[in-house]
Amino acid sequence: MMNKCLLCQESILTKSDVLDILGIRTTQPAVCAQCLTQFETIGERICFGCGRLSHDDTLCQDCQRWQSNGKQLLEHRALYRYNATMKDYMQRYKFSGDYALREVFRSVLLQHLKNYSDYIKVPIPISDQTWLTRGFNQVTGLLEGCQYQELLSVRAHQKAHQSQLNRQKRMTRKQPFELIDGTINLQGKSILLIDDIYTTGNTMYYAADLLYSVGAQAVRSVSLAR
Amino acid sequence: MIIQPESLYGRLVTWPKVVAQPVKNCEILPTFKGNTCQRCGCRNLERLPRQQFYCRQCLALGRVSSLDHFLTLPEPNHFNQKHMLTWTGTLTPQQNEVSQVLVQKLKQQQNHLVWAVTGAGKTEMLFPLLHTALNAHLRIGIVSPRVDVIVELAPRLEQAFSKSDMVVLHGQQPLPYRYTQLVLATTHQLLRFYRAFDLLIIDEVDSFPFAGDRMLAYAVEQASKIDRTQIYLTATPTPQLQRQVKRKKLSVSYLPLRFHQHLLPQITVRYVGDWRKKKRQPTVPPTLHQQLSRYYQSGQRFLLFVPKIKDLAPLLDIIRQHWPDMLGESVYAGDPKRQEKVQMMRDKRIQYLITTTILERGVTLPGIDVLILGADDPIFSENALVQIAGRVGRSHERPSGLVCAYVTYKTQALRLAQRQIKKMNQLGNVLRQNNDE
Structure with missing residues (x-):
């Protein structure tokens, strides 16, 4: 069987097996092995609070600060490190707007989400303006084929993109989200927030605040990159 | 914004x-x-x-x-600058003849093909045409499918029209777009233009990825004005272009002689056995080995073409091991130091380059010889071989040289390439005799 790698356009050669002969193969690799190895997974040793690479088992400074600010830790888990290759991928997927590239990580992410089967999956939303220019939510793109609920929306006054702000500005930003349905009750429910990149954690904690305020019991989070 | x-x-x-x-x-x-x-x-x-x-x-x-x-916005041709041709060279009688035809075609707004052998001096032939068009306030695009061709062309044009403003556009260009009368660009960049050019010149019109690419053919049409002139330049026209010429749909000028009036070097064929040991690691067959020793002794500079990127490193290793004080490098399309290594070859700091077909056209390295190992590989098409042979004999000082193909068997492409060179040389010979009379 032959198809082309979404990232480098090289042909991917896979051995034919009985599924191909019967014509019932449902999954084709979207990227070649060469490209896939350029992405680094985070590994086993991580900060329990935010999922970043860690050399000991204590909480990282950022998470200690979240905790001392009275936050319930998100126990965030990320799949990959935000290295040059991942940066390049995000550039092409989000900012060049190549929606087809969602396929690169879709199945990996879906596999990972199986660990959270009891959770309601809530993607981080994008603004209306982004819907009219980019035309897709990069998070829900990755979630195709998985049950999720869009509970959040971006409040109207939000103008600047997260990625255009520096760390200081991000940290002092006000609550960027609101609940789509103001009357929703999440009493006793577990929620899993999903985003493409976790940088400061600010976005995730704002979203978590909102969900806790309507009764959520536990909020955890997952992102593609960290 | x-x-x-x-x-x-x-x-x-x-x-x-x-x-x-x-x-x-x-x-x-x-x-x-x-x-x-x-x-x-x-x-x-x-x-x-x-x-x-x-x-x-x-x-x-x-x-x-x-x-x-x-x-x-519609192209308004807001150009008031006076242009001067600051080039001081002279054209040969044949070059001059072609350049006059081009000026005619511009006035008649007709398309035209210039079929000129490699090293005929196509760029210089364009100067009178460009000069006329610039002073007629026409917008001009000079494009090529190959970025190397554009990069090499740019300084020559800047020199020839040193008072005129131009932009150079290609994928690796960090400078932003600017409105200028003269635009140098890769054919891909034409997608960003709409009815802009009164005169569009396409250099190396037969080369990858342009030939047979519908997107780029569309781009050329979109970027040209409705009333315009398109000039195609090549040493090796595609069968499609040749067919158009045959059916009188496209006028053509032939230029079978090189600027120094010498003929093209013919491709010599040497038979070698299976030079890829067990189909894997490349080796240096004995005939090539002899040739390389001769170069080692004489110091003659050369290009060694190979079919595949993976042949480069092992061959470079073997040659370096055998002749450690003969300096050389290897290049391929994705090589980050590609421009640098070609420049080293140009500056005569190294004696040889081992290369894939990327150096088949657009590069002028005066006085070199060319060896093609595995010239029977399908990647060496008829046109690729003619272009490769055309790298040789591009200076007054050394107007000829050796083009040698090392093959296990002779392919149709090789046969056709030899025939094409022979035919051009016959035409050239007639021309030379006419000149003498």
Whole structure:
């Protein structure tokens, strides 16, 4: 069987097996092995609070600060490190707007989400303006084929993109989200927030605040990159 | 974002429908008609949520989606500058003849093919045409499918028209677009133009990826004005172009003699056995070994062409081991030091380069010889071989040289390449005899 790698356009050669002969193969690799190895997974040793690479088992400074600010830790888990290759991928997927590239990580992410089967999956939303220019939510793109609920929306006054702000500005930003349905009750429910990149954690904690305020019991989070 | 009206002249600028237009009274064109992208003419659509879609074919130049439209302004030819030809050389009688035909074609707004052997001095032949067009306030595009060709052409044009303003556009160009009368660009960049050029010159029109690429053919049409002249330059026209010439749909000028009036070197064939040991590691067959020792003794500079990237490193190792004080490098398309190594060869700091077909055209390295190991590989097409042979004998001082193909068996492409060279040389011979009389 032959198809082309979404990232480098090289042909991917896979051995034919009985599924191909019967014509019932449902999954084709979207990227070649060469490209896939350029992405680094985070590994086993991580900060329990935010999922970043860690050399000991204590909480990282950022998470200690979240905790001392009275936050319930998100126990965030990320799949990959935000290295040059991942940066390049995000550039092409989000900012060049190549929606087809969602396929690169879709199945990996879906596999990972199986660990959270009891959770309601809530993607981080994008603004209306982004819907009219980019035309897709990069998070829900990755979630195709998985049950999720869009509970959040971006409040109207939000103008600047997260990625255009520096760390200081991000940290002092006000609550960027609101609940789509103001009357929703999440009493006793577990929620899993999903985003493409976790940088400061600010976005995730704002979203978590909102969900806790309507009764959520536990909020955890997952992102593609960290 | 601030946009000057100038930057919309003859351009297609993608603009989100929801954002107000930056320039009053600009024309708005749809991005799609049916399923066809109006920038590249392809139907390689990819869906977006909410019934929207985008074109994946021309994505590298920025996304065109159903959420956008194009902004453009008609090309006004706002050029008042006086242009001077600051080139001091002279054309040979044959070059002069062709250049006069080109000026004629410009006046008649007709397309024309210049079929000139490698090293005929095509660029110099364009100067009178460019000079006429510049002073007639026409907008001119000079494009090539190959970025190397554009990069090498740019300084020569800047020298020939040192008072004229021009931009050079290609994928690796960090400088932004500017409105100028003269535009040098890769053919891909034409996708961003719309009815801009009165005169469009396409150099190396037969080369990859242009030949047979419908998107780029569409780009050429879109970027040209309705009333315009297109000039195609090549040493090795594609069968399609040759057919158009045969059917009298396209006029043609032949230039079978090189600028120094010498004939093209013919390809010599040497038979070697299976030079890839057990089909894997390449080796240096004995005949090639002898040739290399001769070069080692004489110091003669040469290019060694090989079929595959993976042949480069092992061969370089073998040659370096055998002749450690003969300096050389290897290059391929994706080599980060590609420009640097070619420059080293140009500066005579190294004696040889082992290369894939990327150096088949557009590079002028005076006084070299060319060896082609595995010339029977399908990658060496008829035209590729003629182009490779054309690297040899490009200076007055050394107007000829050796072109040697090492093959296990002789392919049809090799036979046709030899025939093409022979035919051009016959034409050239007639011309030389006429000159003598």
